[in-house]
Amino acid sequence: MERCPKCGYRGLLVDNVTGEIVCASCGYVVREKMEDNKPEWRAFTKEEGEDRSRVGAPTSLAMHDMGLSTVMGMRDASGKALAGASRSAADRLRVWDKRSQGSADRNLRQALVELDMLADKLSLSKNIAERAAYVYRKVLEKGLVRGRSIDTLITASLYAACRSSETPRTLKDAALVSGIKRKDIAKAYRLILKELDLKVPVTDPVKSVTGIAARAGISERTTRRAMEILKSAIAAGASAGKAPTGLAATSLYLACVLEGERKTQKDIAEAAGVTEVTIRNRYRGLKAILNGV
DNA sequence: TAAGATAAGAGGGACAT
């Protein structure tokens, strides 16, 4: 275990966004960039400590799920089981306290507590949460908090982290777990993108298909068919300006019809978080394209 | 009962002023 050259503390950890390796106690930046993928640093939590191979590896579906189950397990236990989570929050706080100094302390503390809760409710991995914390730190540095609610900004930061890592979570999801209005989150999110000059990839509807299919109980075979439909629709330029989840949901509906799987528009609309009307509207355009193929 | 149609309203982007 490597020590911090400045204070001698044995807890080094990595900033998942910048790749910096920093001391958990004093915040000293030990190395600017990761030199390799070996997980030689200390993990944030007990759970991660027991599964270090996960740290720093590229995210995959399987790994995401694995992270998810450990996080949930921790939360499901009552009372003192939460100590792990609070401690990890406290650890992070120590680092960022040192970095940001002074008046932002209380702000950060409150934001990180909220962030932990939101990430947990949205079943997001530690990586995403760390990324959100990084975004929020930048928000603080830019002084964007003045006159705005901490909860709104941290929620928007988390949403931004999801978007930039192509993790399919909607504004609606975020609004639901945070109790903040969708439009307020959206407004803060846009502000963050602009002020931090953040570039997020355009949401790929294909990524949403699997999740919706799972929630609606649609078969593997039909799901694959839906993806093919969706891809050709995108190739034909039918996706411009349309909500990604609406497209994904409609492809699934179309695939169900073609495969003879009996799902109603309502079933799929509910699973996707869009209305039946949206599905119908997309349905028209999508069918036209499919006929040409 | 599921699916299609219609209408009113909200929110945000593009563009011009």
Next chain:
DNA sequence: ATGTCAGTCTTATCTTA
């Protein structure tokens, strides 16, 4: 900065097969 415009999505209600 502010206003208009076109387009999307949502909610609600009614009609059709």
